[in-house]
Amino acid sequence: MSKEDNIIEIKDLSVYYLTVRGYVKAVDDVDLSIRRGEIVGIVGESGSGKSTLALAILRLLPTMARIMKGSIYYNGKDLVTMEEKELRKIRWHEISIVPQAALNALNPTIKILDHFMETAKAHGIRDKEWVIERSSKLLELMRLEPERVLYAYPHELSGGMKQRVLIALSMLLDPKLLILDEPTTALDVLTQRFIIDLLKDLHKKTNITMIFITHDIAVIADIADRTAVMYAGKIMEFGDVFTVFKKPKHPYTKALIKSIPSLIGDVNEMKSIPGTLPDLVNPPKGCLFSPRCENAMDICFRKDPPTINLGDHLVKCWLYAKEGGSQ
Amino acid sequence: MSTPIIDVKDLKVYFPVRKGIFGKTLYVKAVDGVDLSISEKGIITVVGESGCGKTTLGKTIVGLIKPTEGKILYKGKDLRKLNKIEYREYRRSVQMIHQDPFSALNPTKTVYQILSSPLKRWGFARSRAELIKKVSELLEVVGLTPPSDFLFKYPHQLSGGQRQRVVVARAISVNPKVIVADEPITMIDVSLRIGLLDLLLDLRKRLGTAYLFITHDFGAARYFAAKGGGSIAVMYLGKIVEQGPAENVIHEPLHPYTKVLLSAVPVPDPELTRKKKTIKLKSLDIPSPINPPPGCKFHTRCPESMDICSKKEPDLVEVKPSHYVACWLYTR
Numbered sequence: 001m002s003k004e005d006n007i008i009e010i011k012d013l014s015v016y017y018l019t020v021r022g023y024v025k026a027v028d029d030v031d032l033s034i035r036r037g038e039i040v041g042i043v044g045e046s047g048s049g050k051s052t053l054a055l056a057i058l059r060l061l062p063t064m065a066r067i068m069k070g071s072i073y074y075n076g077k078d079l080v081t082m083e084e085k086e087l088r089k090i091r092w093h094e095i096s097i098v099p100q101a102a103l104n105a106l107n108p109t110i111k112i113l114d115h116f117m118e119t120a121k122a123h124g125i126r127d128k129e130w131v132i133e134r135s136s137k138l139l140e141l142m143r144l145e146p147e148r149v150l151y152a153y154p155h156e157l158s159g160g161m162k163q164r165v166l167i168a169l170s171m172l173l174d175p176k177l178l179i180l181d182e183p184t185t186a187l188d189v190l191t192q193r194f195i196i197d198l199l200k201d202l203h204k205k206t207n208i209t210m211i212f213i214t215h216d217i218a219v220i221a222d223i224a225d226r227t228a229v230m231y232a233g234k235i236m237e238f239g240d241v242f243t244v245f246k247k248p249k250h251p252y253t254k255a256l257i258k259s260i261p262s263l264i265g266d267v268n269e270m271k272s273i274p275g276t277l278p279d280l281v282n283p284p285k286g287c288l289f290s291p292r293c294e295n296a297m298d299i300c301f302r303k304d305p306p307t308i309n310l311g312d313h314l315v316k317c318w319l320y321a322k323e324g325g326s327q
Numbered sequence: 328m329s330t331p332i333i334d335v336k337d338l339k340v341y342f343p344v345r346k347g348i349f350g351k352t353l354y355v356k357a358v359d360g361v362d363l364s365i366s367e368k369g370i371i372t373v374v375g376e377s378g379c380g381k382t383t384l385g386k387t388i389v390g391l392i393k394p395t396e397g398k399i400l401y402k403g404k405d406l407r408k409l410n411k412i413e414y415r416e417y418r419r420s421v422q423m424i425h426q427d428p429f430s431a432l433n434p435t436k437t438v439y440q441i442l443s444s445p446l447k448r449w450g451f452a453r454s455r456a457e458l459i460k461k462v463s464e465l466l467e468v469v470g471l472t473p474p475s476d477f478l479f480k481y482p483h484q485l486s487g488g489q490r491q492r493v494v495v496a497r498a499i500s501v502n503p504k505v506i507v508a509d510e511p512i513t514m515i516d517v518s519l520r521i522g523l524l525d526l527l528l529d530l531r532k533r534l535g536t537a538y539l540f541i542t543h544d545f546g547a548a549r550y551f552a553a554k555g556g557g558s559i560a561v562m563y564l565g566k567i568v569e570q571g572p573a574e575n576v577i578h579e580p581l582h583p584y585t586k587v588l589l590s591a592v593p594v595p596d597p598e599l600t601r602k603k604k605t606i607k608l609k610s611l612d613i614p615s616p617i618n619p620p621p622g623c624k625f626h627t628r629c630p631e632s633m634d635i636c637s638k639k640e641p642d643l644v645e646v647k648p649s650h651y652v653a654c655w656l657y658t659r
Binding site: 158190196221222264273274277 | 376377486487488516517518519520521522523524525543544545546547549550551553554577587588589591592593594595596597598599600601605608611612
C-alpha cells in the first residue's frame with residue numbers, strides 16, 4: 001500500500017504520565033495507520049489509553065503527560081516534532097477534536113454564536129458574515145435550527161443538542177480529520193442513535209476521515225469501517241470491523257465481545273473477564289493481557305508478543321506468531 | 328399467591344416548581360400512577376430514558392421520598408400505617424445501591440468503618456472482633472478477597488469496580504429482603520459489568536434478596552432479568568407502559584415506545600446492527616413532565632397513534648401470559 005493512502009501514520013508512539021509512583025505507560029509502542037476517508041473506531045475500557053492516543057495526535061495532552069518516543073505523521077509531516085506555531089495551523093483547520101465530556105465543554109456565559117466567533121477569531125478569521133453563514137450551514141447539517149440555536153446559551157439546550165453543536169463547531173474550519181472522543185456516551189438511547197446516524201450522514205456527504213473513540217463496542221459495530229482494540233496502552237487487534245467482530249483473533253477481543261450484555265445472543269454465553277487491568281506503572285512481564293487470558297501460554301508471561309499481520313488484520317498475540325506472519 | 332414484599336399501588340410523586348416569583352406552583356409529575364409488586368426473590372428491571380421517573384420510583388420505594396398519592400405496601404401493610412418498630416424493619420429490609428460508587432462512599436472512612444457502621448446500628452455485631460469477622464465475611468461474599476487486603480483501605484485506593492462491591496456489601500450487610508439498584512454498573516468498567524450483575528444474582532440465590540434494578544441500558548436490563556427469570560418494565564413519563572418476561576419484552580415488544588427504543592439500540596454485530604431499521608418517532612423531544620399530553624402520554628411521538636390515543640389514557644392490561652401493555656392497539 002502506498003503512503004498516500006494514509007492520512008495519519010502513528011509509529012512506535014509512547015505517551016507516559018508522570019506520577020509520584022513513576023511513569024504510567026498510558027500509550028506504549030503504538031503503531032496505527034488511518035486511511036483517508038475511513039471511520040476508524042478505537043475501542044477499549046477506561047484506562048486503556050484510547051483518549052490519550054487521541055489527544056496525543058494534536059499534542060493536547062495534560063501537562064503531566066509526555067510523548068516519550070515515536071512519531072505521528074499527518075500527510076507526511078511529523079506532528080510530534082512540529083513547532084507549536086505550525087501545529088496551530090493544523091489544529092481545527094486540518095484536524096479537529098470533539099473532546100470527551102463534551103457536554104461541559106461549552107462556555108455557559110456566552111451564546112452559541114460567540115463560540116463560533118471566538119473559534120474563528122483564534123484562527124485568524126474576523127469576517128462575521130462568513131462565520132454566521134458557515135455555522136448556520138453546519139448546524140443545519142446537524143439538524144438544528146440556526147436561528148434558534150445560535151442565539152441560545154448552552155443551558156437552554158439539551159445534552160444531545162449540545163453534542164451536535166460541538167460537532168458543528170469542530171467542523172467550522174472544514175477539517176480533513178475529525179476525532180470524536182466518546183461522542184455518544186451519557187446520551188439516551190434515542191439521542192445516541194440520532195447522533196450516530198448524523199455522523200454517518202456527515203461522513204457520506206463530506207467524506208471526512210473520522211477517529212471514533214468509545215468503550216461501547218456495539219456503537220463501533222454500527223459506525224466504523226475498521227476498528228482498533230486497545231488494552232492497557234497497546235493495540236491488541238486492528239482490522240476491518242466485520243472481520244474483527246465475526247472472526248476476532250485476539251483472546252481479549254473475543255472476551256470483550258462476550259462481556260457485553262446485549263440484545264442479541266444467548267445471555268448464558270455472556271461472561272465478564274476475570275481479573276482487572278494491570279498496573280501501568282509496573283506492568284507485568286510479557287503480554288499485558290496474559291494474567292487474564294484464557295489461552296495464555298508460557299511465552300506470554302515472559303515476552304511481549306509481536307504484532308502479527310494476518311492480511312490487513314493485525315493481532316498482537318503469541319497464538320499467531322508461528323503462522324507465517326510478518327515482522 | 329403469597330403477599331409481595333413491596334406492593335406499589337397507583338403511586339404518584341410530584342415535585343413542586345414555581346415559574347416566576349408570583350407564578351403558580353406547577354408540579355413535575357415524576358411518577359404518575361405506577362403499579363408494581365416485588366415478590367420474594369423476584370426481579371424487576373425498570374428501563375427508560377432519563378427523566379422518565381425510574382430513579383424517583385426507586386427512591387420512593389426505599390422511603391427516601393414521600394409519595395404524593397397512592398400507597399406502598401410493605402408485606403401487605405401501608406407504609407404510613409407502620410408502627411415505629413415495623414417502620415424500622417422496613418427501612419432495614421429495603422436497601423438501595425446508588426449509581427455512582429465514587430460519591431456513595433465517605434472518602435474519610437476506611438472500608439471497615441463503612442461496613443461496620445450499619446452492623447453496629449442494627450445490632451448485628453458489637454465487639455471489634457465480632458465486627459472484623461462480620462465485615463471480612465461480607466467482603467468475601469462480594470468477592471473482595473482476601474478481606475485483609477481491603478479492610479483498612481480508603482475508597483480512593485480502590486478501583487470503580489471494587490468500590491461498587493463495597494457498596495453492595497454495605498447494602499447486604501443488614502440482610503435486606505429487597506435491594507433497589509439504581510444503575511449500579513454504569514460507572515464501572517465494561518469488562519467487569521457482567522461480573523457485578525452475576526454477583527447480585529448470586530446473592531439472591533444465597534440470601535434470597537429480591538431486586539428492583541433500574542437502568543437505561545436495555546442490554547443490561549435483559550441480562551439481569553433474563554438470567555434471574557424476572558421481568559422488564561418500560562417506563563415513559565412517569566408510567567409503566569409495558570411489563571413482561573425479559574426475553575418476551577426484548578424479542579416481541581408490544582408497546583410502540585418499546586419497539587422504537589429497541590430499534591435504536593446498536594448491537595455488537597456489524598451486519599445485524601446495520602440491517603436494523605430504526606423506527607422513526609413523530610418528534611424527538613420528550614414532552615415536559617409538568618404538562619404531559621392528555622390521553623396516552625406517548626401519542627405525540629407515537630408512529631402508530633390513533634384518534635382515541637389523544638383522548639383517553641389506556642390501562643396496563645395483560646395481553647399475553649404475564650405480558651402487560653398500556654396501549655390502545657391491544658385494547659378496545
